[in-house]
Amino acid sequence: MTVGLAHFLTVSAILFSLGLFAVMKRRNAVGILMGVELMLNASNINFVAFSRYVAHSIDGQIMAAFVIVLAAAEAAVALAIVLAMYRNFGTANADTANSLKR
Amino acid sequence: MTGDLIFYLLAALTVIPAFWVVLSNNLVHAGFALLFTLLGVAGLFGWMGADFIAVTQLMVYIGGVMVLILFAVMMTRVPKGDRPVRGLDRYVPAGFFSLATMGLLYKVITGTQWATKGMLPAEPTTAEIGKMFMTNYIFPFEYVSLVLLSAMIGAALLIRERRVDPDSSEEEVQS
Numbered sequence: 518m519t520v521g522l523a524h525f526l527t528v529s530a531i532l533f534s535l536g537l538f539a540v541m542k543r544r545n546a547v548g549i550l551m552g553v554e555l556m557l558n559a560s561n562i563n564f565v566a567f568s569r570y571v572a573h574s575i576d577g578q579i580m581a582a583f584v585i586v587l588a589a590a591e592a593a594v595a596l597a598i599v600l601a602m603y604r605n606f607g608t609a610n611a612d613t614a615n616s617l618k619r
Numbered sequence: 620m621t622g623d624l625i626f627y628l629l630a631a632l633t634v635i636p637a638f639w640v641v642l643s644n645n646l647v648h649a650g651f652a653l654l655f656t657l658l659g660v661a662g663l664f665g666w667m668g669a670d671f672i673a674v675t676q677l678m679v680y681i682g683g684v685m686v687l688i689l690f691a692v693m694m695t696r697v698p699k700g701d702r703p704v705r706g707l708d709r710y711v712p713a714g715f716f717s718l719a720t721m722g723l724l725y726k727v728i729t730g731t732q733w734a735t736k737g738m739l740p741a742e743p744t745t746a747e748i749g750k751m752f753m754t755n756y757i758f759p760f761e762y763v764s765l766v767l768l769s770a771m772i773g774a775a776l777l778i779r780e781r782r783v784d785p786d787s788s789e790e791e792v793q794s
Contacts (some may be wrong), residue, residue, distance in 0.1 A: 520626045528630050528663070530724035532637055532656070534717040539641040547691045550655050551640055554684065558660045561676075563644050569667045569717050570735045578669050579756055582748065585672075586763050590770035592684045596691040597774035604780075609695035610707045610789035 525566035532559035545601045546609045550592065557588045626666055633659030644693045654685045668741025671748050 540550025541546055556602055568577020606613050613619045632655060639652035656682045664673035754759045 520623045522735050523728055525663070525667070526728045527725065528633060528658035529709070530721060531634050531762070532660075532729060533724065534721035535634075535637045535641050536662075537720055539718060542709045544709075545646055545695075547688060547695060548646055548649060549726045551649055551688065553689075554653065554680075555640065555656065558657065558680075561672075562660060562663060565664055565667055565669045565672060570738070570741065571733065571734060573739060575744060575751055576743060579748060579751050580688065581664075581669070581672050581677055581758060583735050584764060585675055587766065588745050589679050589684050590767050592687055594775045594777070596687050597689055597777040599695060601777050603695040608697050609691075610697075617730060 522566055522570040525570075529559040529562040529566070532556075532562070534565070544610050544612055546611045547612060548601065550599070551596050552594070553595075560584065565601055594619060598618065624668075629659055629662040629666055631659075632656075633663060647689075650685070650689045650692050654681060655690070657681050657685060668744070670741075670743060671745045712782075 522560040536552045536555030536557075536558050536559060539555060540549050541552075543552065561584050564584070566577075568574065568581075589613045602614055603609050636652035636655035636659070639771075640656060640703045643649045643652065657676065661676040661681070664670075664676055702778045
């Protein structure tokens, strides 16, 4: 059948589930961030697909632009934290950063 | 027909490296696979006629965020002997939740009557997006620039090294 909205939503759902799997499975902090980026891109595909197929307005693409910008800012800060963590703990393994635990 | 074929190729370019991102044990491989996924997403944006968003995705995500991630992967490496032992215990909850999410989303996607109207021909979007940024979305536009400024300052602050000089009583901050 011809490519429609459901195809894009399926691709986005697969990406989102894979991102969720990466966030839950990976122990390295940068690996977790990669999963978060996958989830953000999945939601971006959804925004633009709905804007194109349903809404016929540009609002979805503007939301996607804002999501891209905020994801970049978040990645910068998150990686600064990861580097600071590496400096303090000697590893980027998220399990070792448990100094707040009793 | 060829449009559909190109869509399936782009979808394959997006989804197959995503599996590699998630399942690979080598983080550098995962980083480069994520680069291909983002490339596929940019291609999908372009297929849908969102030309400005496609190029923004290429410039910001691939040219910015991916470079940052690859830098971080290279800079936070531990020697092979010190790496933690890989266990399979994380696969069970992760697999369960991701499969449950995929099932739920798939059920919603196939079960809903989407109110799709006919497709308009794709036209360049840059002028329209620029107009929207300057009229309807002027406040988020200015606010996002504040967010970027604070993110830059915050990232630079988090990275600073503090060196304690043994002679003086003050800390010497190296930025």
